[in-house]
Amino acid sequence: MSQKHPVIAVTGSSGAGTTFVKRAFEHIFFREKITAAVVEGDSFHSVTRTEFKQRSAVETNFSHFGPEANDFHSLEALFKSYGETGSGKKRYYLHNDAEAAHHQKRLAAMGVTCAAGSGEFTPWEDTEQNTDILFYEGLHGLVKDITPDQKYGGYDVAKYVDLGIGVVPSVNLEWIQKISRDHAERGYSPEATVDTIMRRMPDYINHITPQFSRTHINFQRVPTVDTSNPFIARDIPTADESFVIIRFADPKRFNVDFPFLLSMIHDSFMSRRNSIVVPGGKMVLAMELILNPIIHDMIESRNKA
Template sequence: MSKRHPIIAVTGSSGAGTTTTGRIFSRIFASEGIRAARVSGDSFHRYTRDQMTVLAEKGRYGQRNHFSLDANHVDRLEGLFYDYSVSGSGQYRTYVHDEDLHLIRQGYEPGTFTPWAPLPSDTDLLFYEGLHGGIVSEHYNLAQYVDLLIGVVPIVNLEWMQKIYRDTNERGYSQEAVVKTIINRMDAYVTDIVPQFSHTHVNFQRVPMVDTSNPFVVREVPNDDESLIVIRFRDHRDIDFPYLLQMIPNSHMSRHDTLVIPGTKLPLAMDLIVRPMVLELMAHKQFA
């Protein structure tokens, strides 16, 4: 961790909702005048889309199994976290998605990467959003560099539903292909993704209040009105629970470290919880 060069990481699997969480952070950064160097976990995939297809045909990683640590430059991501914590700089790149039209117009092919380049200079903090921001393993320890680690973790049936809906409606994949990807990623999900949520400072877990017992046949993802958000704090002694209960209608505590809120109140709750944490990082930065 670094008081002068803080790092915030939002970690969660594909379809979990890290992108939505990233937008909430963006609004906080904009309103507080914070200059964030933004890095996506996709940028640290080891292989292009075509290379992953070839490897899958050879029996490696399965179909689009970017959950696996071996399929990613986790060493370079850890190097970025270290470099930024020390000097406020580091190397990153961008993975080109099908919807990244501004990069495609520049001549980059979807499923490839832009060249490695230095982070923008003179930033206040590093903001990471992706799969592996909280990795602690035999060979890596990224969590040690992260000043604020947020987990976004729908219960698994809902996570699958959100991924199926996104990848079929927004990315053009067939449901059969998406389900196959989910199955191929299961081992890496258990060994590489889930353990991170024991290292997070705060977890936001969406729980549906409707039947999702067979996520592969349900056609509609439960909306905010049909969900609750379970929020677990690692350092619960630092949290003003009476204030949060007063400010968030229909919220309650289920354990000494856990707040439960209506799904519609996630943006409000995240702002009330996260904004003070971000401002505290900025205050420590001023006096470092």
């Protein structure tokens, strides 16, 4: 971990809503005048879209959740390097033709040739200079090789994270969100998305879920409507149809003022000594009340260091 060059990681599985949390951080960074080096988790996949399709067609449980389809060692190296020097190597995964054209033009202006297209990666490059913080958003911000024989090389990404945030909806809600998103944004049928969920279940259990025991704060949205069969649900439960459970691994570490939070967030309550429950519609307010002071203190410590 680093006081001078802090690393923040927001992690959650596909469809969990990490992008929503990313926007909350962007608002905080803007208000606090913080310059962040932003890293997308997709950029640390180890296979292109074409290679993924080829391998998943013959490897039963090959998925983006597991180490076989990711470069966790490069992600670990980035976090370690940034914490030590304020710099490291990153790249971009090109989701579509528009992104490919944008990065080709950007790199050309820097004198770098990029022939990568949609579903491929840009060349490795240094993170931006003179940034205050590294901000990661994706699937594997706190991943660690926990196999007994360190089967995958003994990586430990979580070791270098100063603030780890987990975004963890109840699993049925997560599936409802993914099925809906994949259909609306990618044109996948519900049946195709269910096949994906089934294929990557071993990696979900072994590599995604354990991360939420290493996070410093978890935000878990729990619906108050029936989601018992997520595979036939037609609507995603709204924020007002849910509660958010916010769990702190160690409240003392961040000087969490629970009485203040309870007074500021109407209808919130404590469920355990380290957990507060807030109405789903107050999630953004809760995030800002909790995270803004933490990030402010991190920057103050950085400046002093």
